[in-house]
Amino acid sequence: MRAFYHPDQSLHDPQQYMRFGRVVAPKDLPERTEQLLGALARHGITPERPGAHGVDPILAVHSEEFVRFLETLWERWVQLPERGPEAWPNTFPYWSGRVDEDMRPPCRPTGLMGQLGWFLGDLSVPVGEHCWTSTLRSAETAVSGADAVLAGERAVYALCRPSGHHARADRATGFCYINNTAVAAQRLRSKFGKVAILDVDAHHGDGTQQIFYRRSDVLTISVHADPVNYYPFFTGYADERGNGAGEGFNINLPLAHGAGGAEMEATVDRAGEAIRDFGAEALVIALGYDAHKDDPIGVLKLEASDFGTIGRQVKAMGLPTLVVQEGGYAIEAIGGCLDSFLTGFGA
Numbered sequence: 001m002r003a004f005y006h007p008d009q010s011l012h013d014p015q016q017y018m019r020f021g022r023v024v025a026p027k028d029l030p031e032r033t034e035q036l037l038g039a040l041a042r043h044g045i046t047p048e049r050p051g052a053h054g055v056d057p058i059l060a061v062h063s064e065e066f067v068r069f070l071e072t073l074w075e076r077w078v079q080l081p082e083r084g085p086e087a088w089p090n091t092f093p094y095w096s097g098r099v100d101e102d103m104r105p106p107c108r109p110t111g112l113m114g115q116l117g118w119f120l121g122d123l124s125v126p127v128g129e130h131c132w133t134s135t136l137r138s139a140e141t142a143v144s145g146a147d148a149v150l151a152g153e154r155a156v157y158a159l160c161r162p163s164g165h166h167a168r169a170d171r172a173t174g175f176c177y178i179n180n181t182a183v184a185a186q187r188l189r190s191k192f193g194k195v196a197i198l199d200v201d202a203h204h205g206d207g208t209q210q211i212f213y214r215r216s217d218v219l220t221i222s223v224h225a226d227p228v229n230y231y232p233f234f235t236g237y238a239d240e241r242g243n244g245a246g247e248g249f250n251i252n253l254p255l256a257h258g259a260g261g262a263e264m265e266a267t268v269d270r271a272g273e274a275i276r277d278f279g280a281e282a283l284v285i286a287l288g289y290d291a292h293k294d295d296p297i298g299v300l301k302l303e304a305s306d307f308g309t310i311g312r313q314v315k316a317m318g319l320p321t322l323v324v325q326e327g328g329y330a331i332e333a334i335g336g337c338l339d340s341f342l343t344g345f346g347a
């Protein structure tokens with residue numbers, strides 16, 4: 001299996017994260033990439049550097065004002081006379097987060113603090129000096145992975161960091177700034193008429209859902225822990241099925257907290273049936289490992305070997321496949337999870 005990764009992705013080193021009313025150490029540590037690179041090495045896979053694709057593929061799924069905001073945020077932030085170590089919002093607009101509405105109107109505030117509240121949706125997406133560099137490289141890794149699939153590869157792994165699946169068209173949240181999975185799926189549409197996304201990260205892929213919610217050409221399926229008491233809380237319910245032309249093309253398969261490998265396997269089987277019924281011509285797997293039992297912010301109980309089962313199930317779907325890295329924060333466990341996935345996939 002070919003893989004892509006750019007070392008600049010480990011420059012992003014967030015310093016703050018709000019959890020249970022406290023500012024705590026972040027979970028998306030740069031060391032995550034070392035663990036995943038180690039797993040690739042055990043399979044004899046040396047990742048290639050992605051091309052410099054720039055923001056054009058990103059703008060195919062994100063709003064221009066949002067992308068420009070992220071791109072220029074640091075240089076604006078350092079001009080503030082009194083500032084913390086990272087750009088962080090202290091207001092949030094009253095906005096329902098409803099899934100059946102179009103994208104929000106343009107942001108009215110022109111000042112930095114108003115725009116921070118608008119474009120950064122929670123306190124897990126601080127923006128430091130290197131955030132944009134890593135974010136752009138992460139997206140470019142997904143684009144290069146998609147391009148390899150477009151060129152005829154049957155399976156490619158994009159080692160993306162920061163992750164992407166919580167990023168909406170115009171909002172960063174949940175450790176995610178640009179939605180790498182959505183950028184890649186959109187790229188694949190240049191050749192494949194129907195693209196399916198299967199997200200097995202423990203959190204609902206709310207950004208991916210929002211981006212494709214009104215479309216019938218990209219089927220979005222997310223398997224995740226029940227959001228009723230788990231991030232992202234406000235979306236991820238089974239009755240969110242798409243809207244307008246997209247009605248029926250979004251499938252949420254929430255798992256009860258405490259669910260393990262058997263429940264995941266049965267649910268991924270259901271997802272596989274939907275992908276077949278849809279007639280998908282290409283597949284994007286949003287692969288997170290935070291369903292692992294040792295994940296510090298997890299509520300599911302998968303073993304590393306259960307990711308091998310997922311790999312085997314994905315392989316059996318028989319489609320050109322791009323695997324995009326999402327979350328997974330148990331530093332000691334995630335290398336074994338990727339290892340297991342690759343073994344199951346036969347890579």
Ligand SMILES: [Zn+2]
Binds near residue numbers: 202
């Ligand atoms: Zn996650």
